[in-house]
Amino acid sequence: MTLPRLRRAAVALAAMATAFCVVPHAEAQEQNAVIFGDSVIADPNAPQWLAGKLGLDPRGSSGVTTWCPQSPTNWGKQAAAKLGLIPQDYSCTGTTTISQGPQLATQVDRAIRDGALNGSTRRVIISTGFNDTYNNDARPDSDVRRDFVNYMKNEVAKIRGAAPGARIQFVGYPTITSGDRVCLFHIAPNTSDWTIFPRVQKWENQAQWMQVDAAQATGTEFLDLKPSTANNGMCATDDQRMWAGLVDFYAGAGNLPIHVNQRGHEHVANVIASS
Template sequence: MRSSSRLCVAFVLALLLLVGVIFAPASQAQTRNLVVFGDSVVADPPVGEYLARKVERGSSNSTDGRFCPTSQSNFGVRAAAKLGLQAADYSCSGATATGTRSFFGGGQTIGVQVDRALADGALTPATARVVVSNGFNDTYSNAGLPGEEVRARFVASMAPQIGRIRAAAPNARIQVVGYATIADGGYVCLFNAGGDLRDRTYAPQVGQWEQLAQDMQRDLAAAAGVEFLDLKPSTADRGMCAPDHLRNWAGIVDVNASPQNLPFHMNARGHEHVAEVVARS
């Protein structure tokens, strides 16, 4: 009898354990996601929301995510949807790698973005893809330094962050996503009024910063052992000075091309193109 009772108790306990596993709260399951880190090019917040948060933040050094509004249709979010993954977007306008002050000011470093993602539990073994897209703000904000030093500082700041990401999300494909084409050689087109009505302003420094950012990102990918996704080939004829039906990068004033959030940033067509490139890579 005692043996039978013990067997009965053991059976009930095993059954309860099995039921507990089967009906464990869904919150315990890790979500397959795509995590985004970067600057305003990927964040692309609506300009009104960006300005409102900037005023609210003032001179505060808060790292609260509410001061980093993002678009719900930027290329990171769109790529996640195309891949059937949940998006976790930690990008922030003005972000830098080295902590220098960007044009947008007050942007979080990529290190702070990674801190936020880790605190939220967004980087896990179930994370399928990580997109990192930044660097331009580290070019002009370090304009007094030689290009080689800027490149070295960028890699020195960013490679440890890639290491932190890899440690938390060991199964993820980590991609450093380059910038789409911006300038047309030494020229930019700041005012696109539709059709052929546009300026063509000589600003060689923009193209130089664009190339420097490309070199920095390529260096980082090589140093960290991750993928570099080069957008230049597929956007060579789609920069600021491209015709309305091709233009992916908006000027300060830009009509007839595609809806946009921020001036001097990618428009909706550009985000869709990059999302498609990421999803198909």
């Protein structure tokens, strides 16, 4: 073999070695989890949310088309870390589907445009629907469930098209109510009101079945959080509560009233990671 040919062969072998040694490592580093949903999963604190709305954040004004404030320890990010995946979080306070408001579809479109949804995406987490219950309270439940399913069919198709290897999970909401009661005010240890508010129970159940329907219709997974949080809703004892009240001095760390607290986010992340 002549010297030029030897040189060309050496270059080719070096290129092959680089490909075999580097590409798999880079691929592993790029595996990610993409997160969609509303404030329950986004979990911003009030100052972060307000700064984003007023344009006082260094990133500028927040909005579903640009960026949204989120907790660094919400259940999507925690679950991704437990799974060894890079979290790319598009969840946003106020997110809706079949109602007026920041659209889940915009989150999905932005994730596709950013390249966050891709061949290396291993998990997609979707937590949404509650804001569409009370916003459609005057409509028949069956119509709301049907419209939500049709909306989500389109979004799941877009997700699958961009991330064909991803597991897509509709992650339900943890338990909120205790029957037809809510506990809004926790102003002394293990002491609260027990306010009759059947509408919240109705919305909670409706959101659950909307997500179940959507998962069945799209061939994706529904992760049911009700069994493991049955005794951890807004009326649970201080050391067990995962859903904070409106005024709640005893549920432990958390960001927003009437939302999941830190204990709840840790729990849901563990459920997702072990699923």
